[in-house]
Amino acid sequence: MKNIYQILMMIAIIFAGGFAAGTIFTKNSEQPDSIKLAKTAAQSGKNPVQKSAPELPDASPKVLIGYVQDYRDPDAVDYSSLTHVIFSFAHPEKNGSLSFNGDTALNNLRRIVSNAHKHDTKAILAVGGWFHIKGGESYEYFKLAIARPASRNKLVNELVSLTDREKLDGIDIDFEHPRSQKEAEFLEVFIHDLSQKLHAKDKELSVAVHSKIHSVTGTEAGNIIYKPSMFREVDYVNIMAYDGQWDGGYNAANLSPYPFTENIVNYWANLFDTHNISKEKLVLGVPFYAQPENPSIKQVSYEAIINLNPENAWRDKINMNGTTYYYNGESTMQKKTNLALTSGFGGMMIWEVGHDAKGSYSLTGAIAEVLKDSDTKLKYYSIKNLD
Template identity: 25%
Template sequence: MRHPFLFNLLLLSAILMPLTGFANTSSRQHVVIGYYLLEKEQINHYPEAAEFPVSYITPRKAAMLTHINFSFININANGECDLPEGVETDKAAKVFSELMALKKHHPKLRILFSLGGWTYSNDSSPTVTRYRDAVSTPEQRLKLANSCVAFMKHYGFDGIDIDWEYPRPQDADQFVALLTEIRRQLTQENLQRPKKPYQLTIAGPGDVANMTRYYPQLPAIVAQLDYLNLMSYDLNGVWQARSNHNAPLFGHPDEPLISNPLRSLASAAGASQVSLDKLFPSPIASTIDAAVTHYLRAGIPAKKMVLGVPFYGRAFFQVTPENDGLYQTFVTESAENYQGDPALLIGCDSCTRRKEPRMASYAEIQTMLKAPLGYVRYFSHETKVPWLWHPEKHIFVSYDDTVSLDYKIAYLKQQGMAGVMFWHLGQDDRQGSLLGSLHRGLVQPVPRRISLSGGLHY
């Protein structure tokens, strides 16, 4: 008997599309979803310790958003949706209250909470077993769903975003069952608020490698969702052998290619050679276009997909100087918890304070670029993203700016996607330049100067 995944491969979206039917996606308005991050220490000393308190979300900025996702809630030792251990309840309630107050002037704004995040749910996290256990039985799934819905109602949230990074293949069917239970409960709750129903979203992988964890279950997963937020960033980084773009839209002839992991998955399911070559060619470039294409080929409707963009950049050090640092070897610590020199990123004083020079916000990068420090900005007309190069210090920084976001907005419009999501609000400059660029791009026609040709499309 053939694996049902092969059935998905061959029949594709024409048959799978009817599986999706819960989303409130009748409006033509694009969504703009901004994650709002507060670490435990910031919550407990709010607002003094918060780098970006809620008050920084001005009415002008709030008017450009359709959703704010508070990050993060965790699963407690009892398998329930709860504040992370050590977070003071009264301080968290104050933050939530300030977020909800934004809706007084913008009643259509939705505030969701996000459950999980990389720190709490990745495979090496001390609390990842809570996620696996919480979906393992019907009783555990009901407990988690009940607690998440109760948390949502208690604090006045407008929905639930699940950011489990990522369920393993053996967790995938149970993950579908959890989403189904949460959707069932939200449907019941929505009978009491039909004008602004509670929503359910997830943050899903924006790279092909992590898609393999639950690719066969994707149609069933998305059937329960209002939106699938693609984390279409961190596609390349210091864990690889060569410098590359953090979130390239398209590929480049000179970049390193990767094996397509979905090809092996399809082959194991019995797909023919013709199907493999047509649907899952290998090797491929790690790009946004490749990820979106694979979601579409799984039968996921574009109108439920939200394109994720980064409001931060990734830095590489001791980079070989050819090609202005792009696609070159480098020497940079790749461990998740950085232990090296915190001052490597010239001009990023806050990176030094955080002891993490490998990542910088858009605001910090703009400060670096505007100061006379020796950085030079380049732009790839193939991949549609910029980078900085420091020819003296051999520093390469991949990031997104208002120009690259214009291309990504044009792309999501071309694909018919639901809108855009970004990580995160506190990384924009104080003027909200990136948010403003997203807003203008979504409400205005695509400028004639924006052409999506030139790069290696999947």
């Protein structure tokens, strides 16, 4: 009996031990917190920032400015490639008043403005020029108008009033040229006063300037004087980089050859860098006419040269009317445009749109093509640099 009791006790102990061991095993075999299935993450209290598309840096648009003389048919002008058309000229009087070359000129101005605005082109009025409608140089009238406070103020007010009345986008000052420090100071004051009033009305102000370089010696022309601080007051500085044929003895070949233009570009670029003025204000002027080797013969237009033979578009010199003519053909124009762009200039200027050939031989179109290609490259590199 005792043995049976002992056996039953052992069975009971074994059974109890197995049950306890199973319980312990079960507890220890549960997954620790570190490897349990992840619960849904709690929502953050912060809203994620929505990223917008990268903003491209503003590329300064390159300008193509074309002067148009007051007798041209406004409907014959091709505005499509021009950013600015400058009607030339209103003539300053010694007392500060303004004159136009008759009602025809004023009517042409109004048609130019209307046509330009239909093409989203700015219409500007040029004041001054070389010749005055009363005869002689405009210089004699202009210098007196800006030398005295009363006449200077009158001229400023006349121009601002005219800008409003004729719906102009701005004024271009073509004082040819200040020939002393005093005259340079008078011009600076005049530009300052006019700039203040035009810019307050969101209008533009540009100034046409002598190339300042002698085409033969390549040195600075000291007889033309500007106050560099004046250029801070204007939107554009239109450089008349032509007419070098008059430097020294008459030589038609010096009209506007490429090396002459290189010297001009270097001079103005260095001047603006020295005075910490943006070179994008600088606009390189080019001629659309041909100069005769015989000065007793008249100049001819680029259009006349192309009409004679379209292949003249790729030349810079031809024989015509019994003399040799010098001009800038398409290749030279595009080369000059690239020079201006690589030098940091803001664009190109044409004297004068009425001289241009039509259609595929247009120099305006050739220049515009280079400017457009430059804008495309600038946008491409701007996007690339954002990576």
